[in-house]
Amino acid sequence: SQNSLSPSRKPSKSGSSKGGKLILKTAKGTRDYHPAEMAVRRTVFDKIKSVFHMHGAVEIETPVFELKEVLTGKYGEDSKLIYDLEDQGGELLSLRYDLTVPFARYVAQNKIDNISRYHIARVYRRDNPAITRGRYREFYQCDFDIAGAYDLMLPDAECLQVIHQVLASLDLGLFTIKVNHRKLLDGLFGACGVPIEKFRSICSAVDKLDKSSWCEVRAEMIGEKGLDEAVADRIGEYVKLNGKQDLLNTLKNDDRLKTNEDAQAGIEELELLLQYTSLLQCDANLLIDMSLARGLDYYTGVIYEAILQEGQVPQQQQESDNSKKKSKKDEEDDGGTVGSVAGGGRYDNLVGMFDPKKRTVPCVGVSFGIERLFAIQERKLKLQDRKLRSRLTSVYVAGVCKGMLHHRLTLCALLHEAEISAETSRKINPKFLTQLQYAEENGIPLVVTIGDSEVSEGVVNVRNTSTRQEEKVPRDQLIQHLKQLLPQL
């Protein structure tokens, strides 16, 4: 392997020393998810999934690693961030870098003509992420894609509807969905005098406008990418434009663009998109933005990115660190620029790269920056001083005095039989107060208490954890009583 002679091979860097002292940590750029975090994740996933199901999407899952070859040539210079598995004899394998390329492989391999699928899973990038800003080497992606030959802009409009519905259901406040079109961009580049072989690299430069000033981007175009100053300045006039139908009208009649076929085709598609999204009631937050370019090479049509309005994003997430080199593409797929929580577009040629007969299936999709959405929800809960319950127990069974273990176990079995979640102490004679405290700390709404006198009377006490009120209930009426009480709590 490439680095086998590098000093980093020393065991001291591999998480342990020869002395047997294990450094107890997770791998760099990864983390454990604790119960409270998992509870937040569950609610976010559930909301997003219910939007996907609203559109008739099905779920698939692919392996965490692919043949190395499958990923080769898909990610440009960021291929260096791919995790390879060691060659232990057999196939050469790599951990997936995103969910889009495995999806294209899935569609090609299974000879699928059309599918709307979602896939929620972790992807792997050997980056040097700013972990303080919530960026990791192992992180979730949450993708919704429509593959299939359909009529122009109908699946594209549906993807924008999905973004709109997801962000609305997560109650994230104001957001903007920026939209652009690769054909319009290419037409623009052509009309401004960019040589065709520089289209993609100039597109990458434009893509940096979300974080850099036009001055910096212009300098990159001229200095690094060798563009004429006049050409760069012409582009500069366009990339500051945004709007809706008004913008499209301007561009349609623009002297440079009106004779450019690519540009006009892009404009026509965007007009259709505006029309459909209006019918689908998801156009309110849409903005056609000529500075949106998206980093990935494989986009062929409409591209988009959803951005939360400033002040609504938790501080930690907003912080921009320009002094550090960041992987532009990483930011992209993970939800895009600062404040960006979803992104995607049309990629009509990716499936064809896998098909032996080059048969392709047009695709359009969206990827949610789910880790950022988690972080925002966690921050919101914190601000509201709220906690999601990570355990879902309804009833705690407590012994008032010693010798109640058998009664407690029997009661637990009774409650479980009735599908009421119930816990009891795993000690023979726990202290009464310790038990009540456990119920309070864990937000268990009801405590069923039992002591010698309750046993002899054939009753139990049902105690409301928050009001601390108790009432006596005959044992044979306990289930019925709880089934009435619990839905009200």
Add this chain to the structure above:
Amino acid sequence: SQNSLSPSRKPSKSGSSKGGKLILKTAKGTRDYHPAEMAVRRTVFDKIKSVFHMHGAVEIETPVFELKEVLTGKYGEDSKLIYDLEDQGGELLSLRYDLTVPFARYVAQNKIDNISRYHIARVYRRDNPAITRGRYREFYQCDFDIAGAYDLMLPDAECLQVIHQVLASLDLGLFTIKVNHRKLLDGLFGACGVPIEKFRSICSAVDKLDKSSWCEVRAEMIGEKGLDEAVADRIGEYVKLNGKQDLLNTLKNDDRLKTNEDAQAGIEELELLLQYTSLLQCDANLLIDMSLARGLDYYTGVIYEAILQEGQVPQQQQESDNSKKKSKKDEEDDGGTVGSVAGGGRYDNLVGMFDPKKRTVPCVGVSFGIERLFAIQERKLKLQDRKLRSRLTSVYVAGVCKGMLHHRLTLCALLHEAEISAETSRKINPKFLTQLQYAEENGIPLVVTIGDSEVSEGVVNVRNTSTRQEEKVPRDQLIQHLKQLLPQL
């Protein structure tokens, strides 16, 4: 890397040839999960999770890879099955082999005193699995564990209760939960004259009794493991025993065992376990079985394994293939022997292996052979000629004639607004019959149809896909009508 010069490095074996012809496949021993399979998985997971939540368990997640060091020395000779990541500079990493060792690392690292957690995730073993029998290199494990210092047998009984509840809720028919105790086994080995240094290797031999005859196991003990014939024959008398309290009574008074401290301690704990599981109403299918040994070294107390009764396991899963060498441990963790669907036990020392101060946290847990449970559910559905719906759409919006696109999109938006899942064709003018066929094929219960006359009358038709009956509904009453109708379908 080790094999960098081996012929297997040739690109032709890595999934592609230089000619550019990509062999379109997933990595060896892995597979894609299709929508219909995902629907089955969802139902199985949901049932299992609801049992875990019944016990107040919380959920955690750990990274898919760990520092190589974390896994080292935990899996004995099966360590060769661990997938290592290539050294690309930095830490040496391996894919997780099970969920137990990462859990112990999690408990130690986070200085947790007690937790009941579940974790459902895929694990990785570079084995040569019998894929026709549903065995893979990447497969799900579904673990429930209780960590913490509690009173004897209370958490252990709870784990048996969880197994009982999960298997009952999945409606798998008759099953047996075999139970044994490592202390009883060790006591037995000692009393029979096994030298102490051979305890673990003799235990491994006993563990093979689920697939091999006593003759074969005896031969292994004497031949490979160098045990005296007389000692082996003494063990042979015990390992054929099984029962409940009756068996424990026999063993308590057995001449060889009655003076053996380990054996008596094990017997006492098992008696307590029988008592608690009886109170928890989960002892009906319990059987103390002296031939149960479990392969993993780290067990220190009660061990158990749940087995479906023959004839209830799908044919494909039952098939036993003695001609091929199998990884015993793999079978174990993945649910154990043929027909086995869950297994686990107490492991009190594993957390201590990670703690710098050797502080340990006693643990007991169970791992469900979830891939087998999926396969059984799929087989059951097939036998019943039933299909689970992989898409959850309630309403399909169909145009009766051309020119209905705008109306269809508006209706979809209206339905989604009311949280009714709805799809419509992504073609401008789809054929009416094609639309109805789509709804039928995908089990979408209702079709809302609209044509020119409906538009002018301000109505739509609501068609029941299975009865094919239609009724006219005014557009402004559509939502109310569907909300009443859908729960009945």
